[in-house]
Amino acid sequence: MTSPTGTSRPAVLPTLLGIGPRAERRRRALPASILRLPTIGIDIGGTKVVAGVVDGEGKVLEKLRTDTPHKSKSPQVIEDIIVDLVLQLADRYDVHAVGIGAAGWVDADRSRVLFAPHLNWRNEPLQEALSTRLRFPVIVENDANAAAWAEWRFGAGRGEDHMVMLTLGTGIGGAVVRDGYVDRGKYGLAGEFGHMQVVPGGHRCPCGNRGCWEQYSSGNALVRDARELIEEESPVVQPLLALAGGTAEGITGPLVTEAARAGDPVATELLYEVGTWLGVGIANLAAALDPGRFVIGGGVSEAGDLLIGPAQEAFKRTLTGRGFRPEAPIVHAALGNEAGLVGAADLARQVARRFRTIKRHRVERVVPA
Ligand SMILES: [Zn+2]
Numbered sequence: 001m002t003s004p005t006g007t008s009r010p011a012v013l014p015t016l017l018g019i020g021p022r023a024e025r026r027r028r029a030l031p032a033s034i035l036r037l038p039t040i041g042i043d044i045g046g047t048k049v050v051a052g053v054v055d056g057e058g059k060v061l062e063k064l065r066t067d068t069p070h071k072s073k074s075p076q077v078i079e080d081i082i083v084d085l086v087l088q089l090a091d092r093y094d095v096h097a098v099g100i101g102a103a104g105w106v107d108a109d110r111s112r113v114l115f116a117p118h119l120n121w122r123n124e125p126l127q128e129a130l131s132t133r134l135r136f137p138v139i140v141e142n143d144a145n146a147a148a149w150a151e152w153r154f155g156a157g158r159g160e161d162h163m164v165m166l167t168l169g170t171g172i173g174g175a176v177v178r179d180g181y182v183d184r185g186k187y188g189l190a191g192e193f194g195h196m197q198v199v200p201g202g203h204r205c206p207c208g209n210r211g212c213w214e215q216y217s218s219g220n221a222l223v224r225d226a227r228e229l230i231e232e233e234s235p236v237v238q239p240l241l242a243l244a245g246g247t248a249e250g251i252t253g254p255l256v257t258e259a260a261r262a263g264d265p266v267a268t269e270l271l272y273e274v275g276t277w278l279g280v281g282i283a284n285l286a287a288a289l290d291p292g293r294f295v296i297g298g299g300v301s302e303a304g305d306l307l308i309g310p311a312q313e314a315f316k317r318t319l320t321g322r323g324f325r326p327e328a329p330i331v332h333a334a335l336g337n338e339a340g341l342v343g344a345a346d347l348a349r350q351v352a353r354r355f356r357t358i359k360r361h362r363v364e365r366v367v368p369a
Pocket residue numbers: 194195205206207208209212
């Protein structure tokens with residue numbers, strides 16, 4: 001099928017089966033009373049689990065947080081924390097579904113975490129385990145996909161039908177929202193842009209390869225470069241070193257970002273380099289995907305124009321066909337570190353509607369076996 005604008009449209013069959021962009025749009029067209037259902041979003045990070053009740057306008061009504069003990073990141077421990085937080089919130093709010101945003105590879109069915117680098121999850125059936133214990137509809141989503149969805153629904157991606165989001169934290173998270181749905185790829189692994197090779201034979205990446213983009217444009221890149229200067233006993237790095245408590249180990253991504261915002265020239269220079277690499281990578285993504293907007297989020301993006309400015313310059317310098325094509329804007333994300341939680345909750349809301357028409361599930365405190 002071809003639309004009047006010449007773009008191809010998906011076939012009808014997936015819509016009838018309840019999957020694909022059209023089915024997602026149809027679900028979005030449900031009555032306003034259902035759109036307002038509060039749901040719970042969960043953000044699982046490397047050191048903490050945050051749960052929040054989110055209303056139909058993307059507003060966080062209440063948030064709870066539990067730190068995860070450093071050495072106990074087993075699936076069972078995280079599951080117990082999630083169940084506990086959800087039940088606490090469900091006592092106070094009439095919630096209808098739970099969405100989990102997990103830093104890891106989530107399969108295309110959004111039920112299994114295939115691999116999570118910071119947690120001991122390998123092919124973990126998280127969705128089934130949690131929905132059995134909670135008796136709520138549960139979806140599991142990659143955290144970058146969840147954040148992108150939130151920005152598209154409520155933030156800096158609003159009104160743009162083809163958006164790419166990049167989340168700069170310790171690495172680079174990526175996601176594509178197109179025609180009102182998250183483009184997850186065939187196996188659920190689309191958007192792993194951070195592991196595109198940009199420097200052959202470059203810095204080693206924990207993924208096993210060398211020269212991955214996120215080795216040059218991330219919080220980890222900031223930290224590595226600052227520590228290199230310290231090892232070389234460079235005098236220019238002294239103010240930054242003092243901020244870090246006098247040790248290289250005290251250097252963190254947020255610390256460098258904060259120092260740059262306070263005017264430290266070395267920190268500003270380090271962010272300039274990270275921003276330049278960001279722009280080069282974005283130009284590559286524009287060549288491959290040609291979206292209408294790039295939204296930049298994550299902790300490193302707190303640096304604002306110190307990061308986005310150099311990225312825009314490098315993007316304009318390296319974009320293929322520059323001067324003869326529209327240039328997609330690169331903008332700062334709007335929702336800050338709540339994006340993952342809000343997006344997971346909103347994606348869960350779509351499932352809540354579907355389940356609600358069949359049978360309204362009530363929360364029951366289930367004692368795990
Ligand atoms: Zn890599």
